[in-house]
Amino acid sequence: MISFFRDVLRVLRLPCREQTHLLSRQLDAPLSRGEACGSRIHVLYCRSCRTFRKQIRLLRDLAGSAGRELQSAGELPEDVRRRIVKGIQANRGRDTTQES
């Protein structure tokens, strides 16, 4: 409980620059309860950070949907696959020749 309030107070004292770091970090890893609470309070009264949070979340969602489209972008063509496998064997052959 003490650490929770300590985290809240610490985060509340942070300027907007650090708040944006936390807002971005929140998309990659969970914050501690105290940090999350402090960040949420800051966003309540800071319109710019609120806008920043909204926009980076939108960007993340757009990037995610671009990634989902990517899934249906097709398979490795058979001729390319064959060439790559042939390239692996050729590369191995070249290296073994160099070695011996």
Next chain:
Amino acid sequence: MELCSRVSSLCFGRSSSLGGARVVALAVARRAAVRRTDVQVDPPHDALFGMRSRRLATGRGTIAHVECVSSVPVTDADDQADSLQQSPRSAPSSAPRSTAVSAGDLTIVAAAERWVREHGDVLWRFAMARARSKEIAEEIIQETIVAAMLAFDRFSAASSEQTWLLGIASHKIADHFRQLQRTARRGESSTHDGAGIDASDMQDRFDKRGKWANPPQKWDMRGDGAAENAEMSAALRTCVDALPPSLAETVWLRDIVGMPAEDVCKALDLTATNLWTRMHRARSALRACIERTIGMRHEEVSKLKAAQPARSVGPGGQGSP
């Protein structure tokens, strides 16, 4: 060392009286690609083991495939090794004079072929989406597989093969874009058309006390939501492509491919803190880039709107005074 003793017991444990036997070992070194080491084995075998042990202990290589051939001439041994390379898994176990042993149950080459078979589609989509050229995507996959073969001994089971390969592919793509950027810088100096990341997008938007000096503007999402999203996706794509390669590869793996943060760290060999910092820089730059792109677009729309009444006044520009 463990592998070395395993090899020694496999080759010599079964037939300890292998006078003049040949050991044909395919070893994969970190830097030197696939190696074949032909070793004439004469008693005492310890000399051979000592050599192999040193080699393995330096971390230079891992024996990928070992064939013990009893009392065969050099050329035969080479043929054996070649046939082994052609079909490593189908080495005749019941052959009278040859016994194939595969370390880790797969040779590097077989593993590479399996990577292409199993992860080729994912790598292809990833490379195609980033490089947007069949030739470059093919080259990137080729390089990725070769690099993976060289780094096979560093692959840790902690991350999945796909994550590992995507990480390597990501580095290769980043190298490709770095090269492109260098060429572009050499070719022309100032032909920036306003699209993509600007130097100002990478700058800090805060004052000395850390307060917003240049606060984010609300994005005016007017009109059809789907069309707006499509337009913004296109802008995002342009902006991601223009990010510094190290940031672009992080954004690709984390936000576009949707890899968990821990996997991105493993794939790109980053600490969690490094990843957060990179992602924050990338998101801030992308946000600023899109804001600028949208701002430019709105300016264009406003100009068009301002120009329209003048055109609608009448032919020949004869409007009322």
